[in-house]
Amino acid sequence: MRLFEQIRQYNYKRALKYNxxxxxxxxxxxxxxxxxxxxxxxxxENTFDLINSSAGTAILAIGVFLVxxxxxxxxxxxxxxxxxxxxxxxVLTAAHVDNLAFAFLxxxxxxxxxxxxxxxxxxxxxxxTLITTLGTxxxxxxxxxxFVGTKAFNTGDLPNCxxxxxQASLFTLTRPDGSMYGLSVYALILLVILIxxxxxxxxxxxxxxIVAIGxxxxxAERAGFDIVRIQYFIYxxxxxxxxxxxxxxxxLLRYSNPNYIVxxxxxxxxxxxxxxxxxTGGSGSLLGTMLGVAMIVILEKNLVLIGLSSYWHQFFIGxxxxxxxxxxxxxxxxxxxxxxxxxxx
Amino acid sequence: MTEKILEAKNISKAYVGVQxxxxxxxxxxxxxxxxxxxxxxxxxxxxxKIVAGVVKQDTGEIILNGHPYTxxxxxxxxxxxxQIIYQDLSLFPNLTVAENISLNQEIERSSKxxxxxxxxSIAEKALSEIGEQLDLDEKVENISVASxxxxxxxxxxxxxxxxxxxxxxxxxxxRDEITHLFSVITGLKTRDISTLFVSHKLSEVFEISERVxxxxxxxxxxxYKTEELDNDRLIFxxxxxxxxxxxxxxxEKSTKKTPLLEVLHLSKSRNFKDISFSLRKGEILGITGLxxxxxxxxxxxxxxxYPADSGEIRIEGTPISIKSIPDxxxxxxxxxxxxxxxxxxxxxQTISTNIIVTILKKLLNRFRMVSKVKRKELVNKWVDxxxxxxxxxxxxxxxxxxxxxxRLVLAKWLATxxxxxxxxxxxxxxDIASKSTIHKIIRDLAESGMGIIIISDEIPEVLQNSNRVxxxxxxxxxxxxxxxxSVTEDKxxxxxxxxxxxxxx
Numbered sequence: 001m002r003l004f005e006q007i008r009q010y011n012y013k014r015a016l017k018y019n020x021x022x023x024x025x026x027x028x029x030x031x032x033x034x035x036x037x038x039x040x041x042x043x044x045e046n047t048f049d050l051i052n053s054s055a056g057t058a059i060l061a062i063g064v065f066l067v068x069x070x071x072x073x074x075x076x077x078x079x080x081x082x083x084x085x086x087x088x089x090x091v092l093t094a095a096h097v098d099n100l101a102f103a104f105l106x107x108x109x110x111x112x113x114x115x116x117x118x119x120x121x122x123x124x125x126x127x128x129t130l131i132t133t134l135g136t137x138x139x140x141x142x143x144x145x146x147f148v149g150t151k152a153f154n155t156g157d158l159p160n161c162x163x164x165x166x167q168a169s170l171f172t173l174t175r176p177d178g179s180m181y182g183l184s185v186y187a188l189i190l191l192v193i194l195i196x197x198x199x200x201x202x203x204x205x206x207x208x209x210i211v212a213i214g215x216x217x218x219x220a221e222r223a224g225f226d227i228v229r230i231q232y233f234i235y236x237x238x239x240x241x242x243x244x245x246x247x248x249x250x251x252l253l254r255y256s257n258p259n260y261i262v263x264x265x266x267x268x269x270x271x272x273x274x275x276x277x278x279x280t281g282g283s284g285s286l287l288g289t290m291l292g293v294a295m296i297v298i299l300e301k302n303l304v305l306i307g308l309s310s311y312w313h314q315f316f317i318g319x320x321x322x323x324x325x326x327x328x329x330x331x332x333x334x335x336x337x338x339x340x341x342x343x344x345x
Numbered sequence: 346m347t348e349k350i351l352e353a354k355n356i357s358k359a360y361v362g363v364q365x366x367x368x369x370x371x372x373x374x375x376x377x378x379x380x381x382x383x384x385x386x387x388x389x390x391x392x393x394k395i396v397a398g399v400v401k402q403d404t405g406e407i408i409l410n411g412h413p414y415t416x417x418x419x420x421x422x423x424x425x426x427x428q429i430i431y432q433d434l435s436l437f438p439n440l441t442v443a444e445n446i447s448l449n450q451e452i453e454r455s456s457k458x459x460x461x462x463x464x465x466s467i468a469e470k471a472l473s474e475i476g477e478q479l480d481l482d483e484k485v486e487n488i489s490v491a492s493x494x495x496x497x498x499x500x501x502x503x504x505x506x507x508x509x510x511x512x513x514x515x516x517x518x519x520r521d522e523i524t525h526l527f528s529v530i531t532g533l534k535t536r537d538i539s540t541l542f543v544s545h546k547l548s549e550v551f552e553i554s555e556r557v558x559x560x561x562x563x564x565x566x567x568x569y570k571t572e573e574l575d576n577d578r579l580i581f582x583x584x585x586x587x588x589x590x591x592x593x594x595x596x597e598k599s600t601k602k603t604p605l606l607e608v609l610h611l612s613k614s615r616n617f618k619d620i621s622f623s624l625r626k627g628e629i630l631g632i633t634g635l636x637x638x639x640x641x642x643x644x645x646x647x648x649x650x651y652p653a654d655s656g657e658i659r660i661e662g663t664p665i666s667i668k669s670i671p672d673x674x675x676x677x678x679x680x681x682x683x684x685x686x687x688x689x690x691x692x693x694q695t696i697s698t699n700i701i702v703t704i705l706k707k708l709l710n711r712f713r714m715v716s717k718v719k720r721k722e723l724v725n726k727w728v729d730x731x732x733x734x735x736x737x738x739x740x741x742x743x744x745x746x747x748x749x750x751x752r753l754v755l756a757k758w759l760a761t762x763x764x765x766x767x768x769x770x771x772x773x774x775x776d777i778a779s780k781s782t783i784h785k786i787i788r789d790l791a792e793s794g795m796g797i798i799i800i801s802d803e804i805p806e807v808l809q810n811s812n813r814v815x816x817x818x819x820x821x822x823x824x825x826x827x828x829x830x831s832v833t834e835d836k837x838x839x840x841x842x843x844x845x846x847x848x849x850x
Contacts, residue, residue: 202459203458203459204457204458204459205451205452205456205457205458205459206457207459208440208444208448208451208459211437211439211440212437212440212448214439215437215438215439215440216435216436216437216438218433218435219435219436219437220437222435223435223448223449223452224449224452224453225452281439282437282438282439283439
């Protein structure tokens with residue numbers, strides 16, 4: 001409830017300074033436009049479907065958001081997600097275990113381990129984050145294909161626990177024709193992760209450390225933050241979230257292909273950037289990130305509706321990143337020029 | 346006897362080959378405002394770092410509140426109440442005022458979680474201790490430099506500071522903000538908190554301090570009561586030299602009546618408005634004004650970096666259009682930036698590369714390659730002419746001292762044969778001895794027939810080295826002083842701060 005309280009506490013002028021405010025209105029206008037073309041857009045069924053299919057992206061986005069906050073960037077998370085997923089599927093199949101908790105355990109462990117590799121390179125060797133994770137993206141995915149395999153698992157080959165998980169609903173509603181549809185448990189998982197991340201970021205010293213490093217690394221060091229420890233947390237946490245997403249992904253698709261997910265990095269990064277996270281670190285919000293994800297997913301699903309081919313999606317993703325980065329750059333430029341702005345026109 | 350918060354006894358520190366500090370003694374009394382002055386490289390920052398426990402002295406001891414330390418850890422220094430406010434302030438731009446003030450204390454408490462009510466109340470308390478009010482929820486990136494300084498001071502207070510060391514705190518403040526900062530420092534004094542003020546602006550030293558300690562070449566020249574010193578004496582103690590101040594005189598009849606540079610109704614929205622002035626051969630024109638008065642923006646417009654929106658620029662009577670830096674260079678305008686490290690040099694490149702970079706075309710041989718012979722001739726010429734102190738012209742620019750870097754930037758632009766040269770804050774961060782050399786170079790250039798514009802907020806510098814002064818305020822020229830002997834520094838100051846301006850203007 002604190003979040004809502006906080007939103008209420010914002011005064012009007014301050015709210016206008018927030019990217020989220022604009023994004024929220026854009027989203028409403030966008031949604032209204034789509035509803036005019038496609039009246040079923042706002043139906044519960046369509047909404048549930050959107051949440052279900054975007055929960056995985058949203059979870060990855062939370063991870064990317066944390067990294068961006070700390071002034072870094074991670075592009076290897078897709079490779080981590082698919083590694084977690086594919087290794088978990090292989091382990092479960094080989095060991096003839098049909099247990100979802102075990103699947104999560106394997107996938108998340110892989111995620112944390114690979115995250116730790118990133119963290120080690122970045123914090124101990126002080127390598128630039130973009131180059132490091134570009135490298136590990138390729139290493140992790142290549143390693144997966146070389147050591148674990150390239151064979152895809154069809155629905156029939158998958159342990160049942162995945163399929164059950166993909167279909168589990170929090171509650172169900174009945175269509176006029178009598179068939180059922182429901183809100184997936186994915187919504188709950190996303191909500192838990194979202195709240196946990198928000199609590200960490202806002203109410204723990206660790207979280208403030210992440211924000212502080214993103215703002216001024218040297219000052220954070222002088223203030224006594226343990227930067228190595230904080231970076232380990234960040235990159236392992238991203239790995240952990242990627243591990244969760246990996247299992248959600250296979251369960252929804254009922255198909256595991258070691259070439260999936262990789263390639264979607266920019267989608268997620270675009271959502272976070274669109275959500276207002278500054279690419280140079282230290283600034284942004286989880287609320288904005290979620291709005292950014294909603295925007296990207298809705299865009300992706302409805303392009304065809306507006307009469308554009310899905311190739312346009314890729315085009316827009318790139319555009320969003322360029323525009324998002326330009327805005328950050330422009331704002332910085334304005335800030336540095338602010339001291340010269342004084343003549344009343 | 347007054348109680349001493351800090352005593353440094355026989356402190357020596359050597360870095361590879363350099364004796365940074367040599368048996369230095371200094372003491373600071375409780376509630377005292379003490380200034381530490383010295384030229385660049387005199388050992389000021391080494392001494393501060395030793396007091397903070399960041400650097401370990403080779404010999405000697407530091408006594409804090411009566412506790413002697415031969416090996417002072419940073420944490421002990423903090424526990425004894427020593428707080429340093431670095432020049433960059435070490436704040437988090439993306440965090441709120443409240444959090445910036447309170448975060449250190451929260452870390453100190455080694456708490457795992459954050460209580461936002463605590464954060465606010467700690468910040469409120471610290472701000473009220475210095476009698477200030479700031480919007481606690483505003484992000485630090487959105488507040489002024491002066492307010493940032495108050496945030497840094499408040500943060501020091503949350504750590505039970507007994508001695509606050511401020512490293513060059515006034516470098517980016519306006520006059521009014523400095524006055525305000527000084528009142529805050531005086532306020533700390535009434536609460537028995539001592540301040541060690543590190544500065545090289547001598548006027549401020551006289552304004553604020555009770556005692557002054559002077560370092561020169563790693564040795565403590567001595568500690569003096571401020572009232573025992575005057576400006577000349579202090580300069581002498583700092584530099585070991587007598588530096589003569591003479592005014593620059595311009596002989597009107599010696600040059601043509603046609604101005605070298607004419608600026609007519611030049612405007613740039615939000616920066617400056619309707620600027621007109623002229624500059625003749627051999628003249629040194631001073632332009633002064635507060636930070637944000639448009640003085641630097643005007644210079645950058647003349648140099649084509651941020652071109653003006655409207656108005657006319659004429660060189661020797663011919664109207665020219667300056668839309669880019671190459672335009673300005675072609676028109677014969679040179680510029681020495683205020684921030685020489687960021688704007689003036691390729692800091693990692695060699696001295697010779699830096700000198701020739703603006704005139705590569707002139708050095709091409711018939712194969713369109715840079716001629717080595719021409720290159721060498723030119724580089725040596727300027728290194729000699731400007732007396733750049735370096736073992737080799739192939740050393741990197743960053744290996745030079747501040748004053749020499751400034752000369753290098755100058756060499757780079759002089760190589761382009763400019764007619765008009767703009768010096769923007771030519772001696773910022775330069776020590777006094779180099780300052781007078783740079784002033785001498787500027788005068789020599791003017792006497793050789795160049796038209797010079799000096800932009801500076803150091804009033805003595807402008808008055809001494811110009812034959813005419815323009816004062817800018819909020820983007821306009823509000824006053825032209827044709828006889829520099831007719832005004833006092835104080836008068837100029839009040840005009841600059843807009844106090845003598847009829848607001849209707």
